[in-house]
Amino acid sequence: MSDPIEAAIFEKLAKADPKNVGGKSIEPADVAKELQPEQWQRMLPKVKATALGLMRQGKLTITKKGKVVDPNNFRGVIRLRLPTEAETAAALAALPPVESSDDDFD
Template sequence: MEAVILEIIGKLPAGKSVSSEEVARAAEPEHWQRLTGHVRATARGLARQGRITVLRHNKPADPDTFKGVYRLRLPTDDERAAALAKAAETPDIELETPGENQ
């Protein structure tokens, strides 16, 4: 699921976002509803690492507390720095710098 999310948002123009439904449909077109929980969990992990931004009402949301309908996009430099700083304070979150594992 991580690869699907990163592939889809990586193709978007800067500042554009994608819905969780679009990600689930890309991964499994016929039975996408079963994947919505997996999309959310994966998105939370990627957002904690600073690799994506979760949006609620078109504003960045805390990946640990957001609820309801959300969208995903690539983070701005400021959002990535904030996510990495928060992750550094939490020892169980794995940090990844841009360009790693690509």
């Protein structure tokens, strides 16, 4: 994991839910404060954007008031948590199909 924001998100989640039982969530602001304590407000949009990308990959779930948000349409205060197996499967099913090329480079 080369992205420091991504790493910080998963580190915070590991601390919040050390047994990986699920259901424990964190605030994006906590991640931003850990990365840049003095200017965390500037980091917050980057943390949210990274979380959104991770949600679309099925690696993270974004919730609002305990309910999973639509990744294409949400606003306001959110929380981050690890996804259930069903949420991961749904996110991966929503990804566009990978185009395969018939060209062989022999």
